[in-house]
Amino acid sequence: MKKFPLVLFAAGAIAMQSCKMKDTESAVSGDAASKVYVAPGKHDEFYNFVSGGFNGQVSVYGLPSGRLLKVIPVFSLNPENGYGYSEETKDMLKTSAGYVPWDDQHHLELSQTNGEHDGRWIFANANNTPRVARIDLTTFKTMEIIEIPNSGGNHSSPFITENTEYVVAGTRFSVPMGTEDVPINSFKQNFKSTASFISVDKNTGGMKIAFQIMLPGMNLDLSHSGKGPSHDWFFFSTYNTEQANTLLEVNASQKDKDFIVAVNWKKAEEYANSGKGKKLPSQYMHNVYNEETQSTNSTMENETIVLDPKDCPDMVYMIPCPKSPHGCDVDPTGEYIVGSGKLAALIPVFSFTKLQSAIQGKKFEGDYYGIPVVKYEEALHGEVQKPGLGPLHTEFDGKGNAYTSFFISSEVVKWNIKDLKVIDRSPTFYSVGHLMVPGGDTRKPYGKYLVAYNKITKDRYLPTGPELAQSAQLYSIDGDKMQLLLDFPTFGEPHYAQAIPAEKLAPKSVKIYDIMKNKHQYASMGEKATKVVRNGNRVDVYMTAIRSHLTPDNIEGIYVGDEVYFHVTNLEQDWDVPHGFAVKNAANAELLIMPGETTTLKFVPTKQGIYPFYCTDFCSALHQEMQGYMRVSPRGSNVPLKYGTNVTDSAKVTASK
Amino acid sequence: MKKLTKIGKISIPVVILCLATLWVLPMWQIDLRAPQYPGGLTMKIWINNVTGDVDIINGLNHYIGMKTIHKQDFKEFVYLPITMLSFMALGVIVFLLGKKIFYYIWTGIFVVIGLFSFYDFWKWEYDYGHNLDPKAPIQVPGMAYQPPLLGYKKMLNFEALSQPDLGGWFYMAAGVILVAVCVLEIKKSKATR
Known part of the structure; x- marks a missing residue:
């Protein structure tokens, strides 16, 4: 029987084969391709707004195709369209510390009414220089940025209440309140974390810091508001309740449990309205863009109302939560609060009903700086056992399931909220951070897809040197099992994201600005209104752009050192005909001017010469002809101010000697 | 002088109503489509706009x-409403007199107005498409851009479709009614002879 060993060997080889580690090839199955194919001319089903992380912007992708549709400039300069450079938008990046041209954009929240997306605005946080921005979803433009005082690391932000009553901003890096100069190692005495509640005007979206709740110094990490029965509450995860100010990696990982902070914001609102708060002098900038005048109004605010839990009973409670919790997510019913201890091997799920009765029955295990700490078991619905390693964030599908991302074990795990049983797990490539189900943090998730925003890319795409794009992965969650459909690269470093059905936004998307409504101070209503006006060293060029010429396109009588302001009005009223504007040697950026808009580029020539300027956005068959010249003469010379387009020059042209 | 039949009489207010729609509905529509204009471009011609x-x-x-189109350049937008109003007023007189002969004359006037309108429209299109600025950036030798009077035509990257709009159909319905009633009236008067 000499065949026998051969058969054994073959069996062994097959067995070995089946032990192979799971990789993408085995993870992708079935009709994945057809599920993400959006035929030419067809549109995606969802808009996916993705935070840009360290690029400071917000990206918009289409789902399920994963196609990048737009990058909305928010907290970073964008020379591509002049955001932050143009006279109209530069003050959007103004802070109490001057112009801050960059930020670290982590989380996004779409505005809600009754706990559902209403498609009006999307809010974005800036982690580095604490700020919150509001983006209009008809124009995909940043309309407002408010700075958060008494805060460092605005991380647990911009999560919102169910009717967008408030947007919150929670301090990740505790800092002293006010301006006192204190030693770093006085953290425990002097450092505080604040949970700021920014009210949002129902009609205009206008933001205002209504009050700040002063909490003991610790790291407020993430947050989510309650829903339905827990509507009045807001939940923040914390870490570093050890209050370390150095080597947090070790020193903030000592305690077995940190906290979920439960804030009754309705109560806080009452306290603030009834004057329980202290007015604290705090300087912070508030920048609002006006679409009509196309200008930014920056106001320095001078104080905030601070609520101290000591003076405000029944406003704040702490729930112990294992191992430096990160994600703090509330299920669609508003009953379950999921805290994800990022170093834990289980997921605790808290019950809002139990929390309420624990508070009623004063089932406290003690207090943290005077704030009652509810007994862990008294608030606990249960724990998901052995879900994976390093849970970070949880989203919901509205069918009673939760999906949690696991950074360390690099997977997404689906589990049942009620019985806490794991249903399915699917690997991510690699090390997922945030994850997102369309509407997955609202009262009515749309479900259907899940996107994992991975932190590590490695070999997912063609290599591009040491610095790689980030990687997102799309899963279908229609069935019991998650099905991996698609990889797509993302830019910056996405953290949290939101998605909304395309039909809720697309019909409202603005195509052009009505030029008749252009109230810009320097708008030129037609070519006949163009002019060049000198006022001392300041020169205002009222210019128009229309296919395919600029008016005026010849300008003389400008001197070295003049401050030249090009106010370019795009006279077009047709969809997708922006004009660009660039001047040789301009030290700032270019402009992209949408139809009907006026935008201003400041240019200070530093040397004599002829400066060509031109349209940068390929607008028409004669785009290459859309150019002009500015003559800059030495200071003190006597060249008269002269300008026009296609104006016959009656003066004799003298050759230079 | 024969009197109008009942149908003939009823047809007069119907015709007037049909023509009255011209003040609330566009007469003609020219649709343009090009690769850069996926949704197409539309021009609607009204009796006065x-x-x-x-x-x-x-x-x-x-x-x-090509010349730019401006409402105020069209004398038609003044004359056409006056002509149509006068025609409608004539209809009232024809109705009151109730004689076949006047109805025939009235129809005749309509046919003349209609033919002249079409000729005028064609002439404008001819000028619009042929009278080109000699300094125009794009000049295609031998190319004219006269839009079609009725139907489809391809011009450079544009496809043009010219057809009556709702008001135009009412206008034509008025014409059909007038001619049909005339035929009917003539037949009736022969039968009663």
């Missing part, structure tokens, strides 16, 4: 040196 994407069409046509 031209609407739709006129500004966009004007902007495009400057490349090939």
Whole structure:
């Protein structure tokens, strides 16, 4: 029987084969391709707004195709369209510390009414220089940025209440309140974390810091508001309740449990309205863009109302939560609060009903700086056992399931909220951070897809040197099992994201600005209104752009050192005909001017010469002809101010000697 | 002088009503489509106005040196409403007199107005398409841009479709009614002879 060993060997080889580690090839199955194919001319089903992380912007992708549709400039300069450079938008990046041209954009929240997306605005946080921005979803433009005082690391932000009553901003890096100069190692005495509640005007979206709740110094990490029965509450995860100010990696990982902070914001609102708060002098900038005048109004605010839990009973409670919790997510019913201890091997799920009765029955295990700490078991619905390693964030599908991302074990795990049983797990490539189900943090998730925003890319795409794009992965969650459909690269470093059905936004998307409504101070209503006006060293060029010429396109009588302001009005009223504007040697950026808009580029020539300027956005068959010249003469010379387009020059042209 | 039949009499207010729609509905519609205009461009011609994407069409046509279209350049927008109103007023007189002969004359006037309108429209289209600015940036030798009077035509990157709009159909319905009633009236008077 000499065949026998051969058969054994073959069996062994097959067995070995089946032990192979799971990789993408085995993870992708079935009709994945057809599920993400959006035929030419067809549109995606969802808009996916993705935070840009360290690029400071917000990206918009289409789902399920994963196609990048737009990058909305928010907290970073964008020379591509002049955001932050143009006279109209530069003050959007103004802070109490001057112009801050960059930020670290982590989380996004779409505005809600009754706990559902209403498609009006999307809010974005800036982690580095604490700020919150509001983006209009008809124009995909940043309309407002408010700075958060008494805060460092605005991380647990911009999560919102169910009717967008408030947007919150929670301090990740505790800092002293006010301006006192204190030693770093006085953290425990002097450092505080604040949970700021920014009210949002129902009609205009206008933001205002209504009050700040002063909490003991610790790291407020993430947050989510309650829903339905827990509507009045807001939940923040914390870490570093050890209050370390150095080597947090070790020193903030000592305690077995940190906290979920439960804030009754309705109560806080009452306290603030009834004057329980202290007015604290705090300087912070508030920048609002006006679409009509196309200008930014920056106001320095001078104080905030601070609520101290000591003076405000029944406003704040702490729930112990294992191992430096990160994600703090509330299920669609508003009953379950999921805290994800990022170093834990289980997921605790808290019950809002139990929390309420624990508070009623004063089932406290003690207090943290005077704030009652509810007994862990008294608030606990249960724990998901052995879900994976390093849970970070949880989203919901509205069918009673939760999906949690696991950074360390690099997977997404689906589990049942009620019985806490794991249903399915699917690997991510690699090390997922945030994850997102369309509407997955609202009262009515749309479900259907899940996107994992991975932190590590490695070999997912063609290599591009040491610095790689980030990687997102799309899963279908229609069935019991998650099905991996698609990889797509993302830019910056996405953290949290939101998605909304395309039909809720697309019909409202603005195509052009009505030029008749252009109230810009320097708008030129037609070519006949163009002019060049000198006022001392300041020169205002009222210019128009229309296919395919600029008016005026010849300008003389400008001197070295003049401050030249090009106010370019795009006279077009047709969809997708922006004009660009660039001047040789301009030290700032270019402009992209949408139809009907006026935008201003400041240019200070530093040397004599002829400066060509031109349209940068390929607008028409004669785009290459859309150019002009500015003559800059030495200071003190006597060249008269002269300008026009296609104006016959009656003066004799003298050759230079 | 024979009297109008009942049908003949009823047809007069019907015709007048049909023509009255011209003040609330556009007469003619020219649709343009090009690769860059996936949704197409539309120009609607009314008895006293031209609407739709006129500004966009004007902007495009400057490349090939076509004249820009402005409402105030059309004398037709003054004369046509006056003519139609007068015609409708005549209808009232025909109704009151109730004689066949006047109805025939009235129909005759309508046919003349209709034919002249079409000729005028064609002539404007001819001028619009042929009278090009000699300094136009794009000049295609031998190319004219006269839109079709009725139907489809391809011009450079544009496809044009010219057809009556709702008001135009009412206008034509008025014509059909007038001619049909005349035929009926003539037949009836022969039968009673």
